[in-house]
Amino acid sequence: MAKRQIPLFNRVLVEKIIPPYKASAGILHSEKITKWNYGEVLVGSAACDKNGNSNSMKNADTIVLSKGHATELGHGDKKSNCFYLEGSNTTSSLVQLKSYSCGPTSLKSFLWSRYLSSQAGANSSDWENDLEDGFSDLEVPPGSADSVDGSGKEDDEELISEVGELEEYDETEESSLDPGDVEGNQDGVKKGSRRPYSQLFKIITETPRRSVTSALDKYVEEGKPLRRAEISLALNNLRKRRLYSMALQFVEWLETSKKIELGEWYYASRLSLIAKVHGLWQSEKYFQKIPESFRSELIYRTLLATYAAAVNLKKAEEVFYKMRDLGFPITSFACNQLLLLYKRANPKRIAHVLQMMEKENVQPTAFTYKMLIDVKGQANDIPGIEQIVEMMNEGLEPDSQIKALVAKAYISAGLKDKAEATLKEIEGENVQENRAVCRFLLPLYAALGKADDVERIWNVCDANPHIAECIAAIEAWGNLGKIEKAEEVFEKSPKKWKSSSTYYSTMLKVYVDNKLLAKGKELVNRMAQSGCRIGPLTWDAVVKLYVDSGEVEKADSILHKVTLQYKIRPFYSSFMAVMDEYAKRGNIHNTEKIFRRLKEMGYFGRMKQYQTLLQAYVNAKIPVYGFRERMKADNMYPNKTMAAQLKDSYASQNTIISELLA
Structure with a gap:
């Protein structure tokens, strides 16, 4: 024995x-x-x-x-x-070292030590099981429009790929409508207090879709400049507003008009936009058409970002490995894409990327730190967050966005005193002179339930607010349940903002969250009458409005029409809102239908949709045959929660079979 x-x-x-x-x-x-x-x-x-x-x-x-x-x-x-x-x-x-760490390779560098790659494991087992696919507020101020667009904790997008250069800031930053935030490009459009004016952008957005080509031709015939900087600025503005189909139409015109010399920047930009508008399959086809001489490191990392955004673990890793085989340098951008991917799909592999970064001497960027702070925040690992901030202070001073992430983590962990101290630090000695931080402060004070502080910060902006500050204020008052104050901010805004779908969507989300469905539907009608361009952000709020009102079939119909008639790719969270409701009802047919649509839209490799599909079968009390094999075929594997559900399901199936054979 x-x-x-x-x-x-x-x-x-x-x-x-x-x-x-x-x-x-x-x-x-x-x-x-x-x-x-x-x-x-x-x-x-x-x-x-x-x-x-x-x-x-x-x-x-x-x-x-x-x-x-x-x-x-x-x-x-x-x-x-x-x-x-x-x-x-x-x-x-x-x-x-805790359970899922691979072990540190150096004691000197904190980044590669236990604090980043291991300690979270002690607190995050439940979080890993329940992990949804989104990435919270990285590169986005808490309270910018990103927090209302469904891409926050459910469907964050990859780091933006600009014309000619892939910059490291989040494409979901709808608050870029704020003139106080400008990202430069390599042709000299500098950061400044006001967003540079783009006549090309105005032509593209204000001309009917079918007439855009002729309008652009006329622009060139009049002898107006078509320089790289102007093209970059127009594309950047289109991306910031999620007008991807317009951006793709513009990029395609650039090639057909033959007014500029095509370079790797052009192919990278078009590759990224095709993925957003038409999905991964079409972007892969386009990649094969790119001349070999232009398949540079920029092209491959654009493809890597595309797969990372789609949470396609297998193909993203294949592209990264291919980049190494081709001898391309390992950049912080590529490593950040892997971190984003593993953050969503397999947090245990984050430690591997950190080890590789140290071995290759790849320096972490501000975005890297923000991502790691966010990982720790979701795991409620406050000591880990504080260690990251301490490490940052040695070479990179935490900015207001990082401090806002830290404050948010304190709030989530119930550490109100630390959160308030962090918010005071963000404010500085004089918030009037440090007004740029107001959009960070408004939603965070609201999360603490401090209406007086929300009022105080809003008074700093009230006389001449930027759109991002108004969006943050509407969201803050909505979170506090003060609907009238949110409406007051919304109604007193300049008329030109009323054409912004982001602005409408923020107010619409307030109505949805507070179950004011009649007011929500009335606002949707106002949007339609105003001629406001409605994009995925707004449709996401509309879909959730109808789901919350019990009209899931209507929400489903809207999603279908948006996809077919308007050629818009709805947010992942829009599909999941409908799918979750069907699953609750045990409606397997419609749950499977939404599951199929998610794949058609390029939303692969996300555990949440499999969990919801399985739950539909459980709620319908119908046996689940071959579910593990089905997941395996998609390169997915059940987590602990799903494994337990499948085990219970198989046990009930065996009981039914035994009863039939008895």
């Missing part, structure tokens, strides 16, 4: 972990990691160090092995890769 391994008091059994020769994604170097020895606790629940302090070791923890502290076990001359540690010989420095 085999002997069982029995944990002894103050002693644990550890199995040494053999580092992988190369990660499955190909992102680790081929050299084996021999710098550290570390192991996983097999048996044992706790250990005390020589001073009597508990190190709280438990099964599945990963710890550093050190000579003199660990005794190797063996059988005869054979080594077993197993060790035992006595608590009296351990120190707190040994017990530093």
Whole structure:
């Protein structure tokens, strides 16, 4: 009879972990990691160090092995890769790695240490199981329109790919309508207090779709400039407003008009826009048409960003590995794309990317830090966030957006005192002179329930507000349940803003969140009458409005018409709102229909849609046959929650079969 391994008091059994020769994604170097020895606790629940302090070791923890502290076990001359540690010989420095860390490769750099790649694992198991696909507020002020567009925690998009250069800021920043935020481009359009005027942008947006080509031809015939800077500015403005189909039409005109020389910047921009408008399949076809001489690092990282945005884990990793095979340098942009991808699809792999960045000497950018803070925030790992900020202070001062993310994490964790202190730090000594931070402060004070502070900050902006400040104020008053104040801000805004779908959508979301469905429908009618261009952001709010009013069939019909008639790609969250409602009702036919549409729209590799589909079968009390195999075919694997549901489903199926055969 085999002997069982029995944990002894103050002693644990550890199995040494053999580092992988190369990660499955190909992102680790081929050299084996021999710098550290570390192991996983097999048996044992706790250990005390020589001073009597508990190190709280438990099964599945990963710890550093050190000579003199660990005794190797063996059988005869054979080594077993197993060790035992006595608590009296351990120190707190040994017990530093939690369950899913690969182990640090350096103690010098905090980024690659346990704080980023491991400690969250102790707090985030439930979060991993329930992880939805979105990416919260990175590169977006909390309270900008992004927080109302469905792309926040559910469907964030990839880092923007600008004409000629892929910049690292989030495409979901609808608040870019605010003249106080301008991203430059390589042709010299500088950041400034006001967004540069683009006549091309005005022509494209104000001309009927069928007449845009002739209007652009006329623009050139009149001898007006068609320089790279002007093209970049127009495209940037179109992207910021999510007018992707217009941007693609403009880019296609650039080629057919033969007024400029096509370069890699052109192919990269068109590749990105095709993915947004027509989906991955069409973008892959276009990639094959790009001349080999133009398939530079820029083209490949654009393709990488496209797959990362679609959460297509397999193809994104293939592109990254291909880039390495071609000898392209590993850039912070490419690494950030992998971090975004793994953040959504497999958080355990984040540690691999961080290790690779250190090994290749790729410096983290502000976006990298924001992403890692967001990861820690979702896991409620406050010590981890504070360590990241401390590390940033050594070389990169945290900006207002980073501080806003930290404050939001404090609020989520219930640490109101720390949140308030952070908000005061954001304000500075004189918020009147530091007005740019108001759009960050408004929603955060609202989240703390501080109506007086919301009023105080809004008074700073009230006399001459920017659109982003108005959007933040509408959202803040809505979160506080003060609908009249939100309406007051909305109604007193300049007339020109009333043509902004973002502005309408913010107010519409307030009505939806507060169950004011009649007012919401009235606002939708006002939008239609105003001639406002309605994009995915607005349709998302409209769909949720009808779902919340119990009219899911109407919401479904709207999604269908938007896709077919207006050639718009609705947000992932729009589909999921309808799918969730069908699943609650146990309506398998319509749940499967939405699941199929998600794939047709290019929304692959997201666990949420599989969870919802499975829930539809559970609610309908219908056996689920071959669901694991179905997921495997899509390169998806059930998490713990789904695995438990499938196990229960299979058990009920066996019971039914047994009853039939009895």
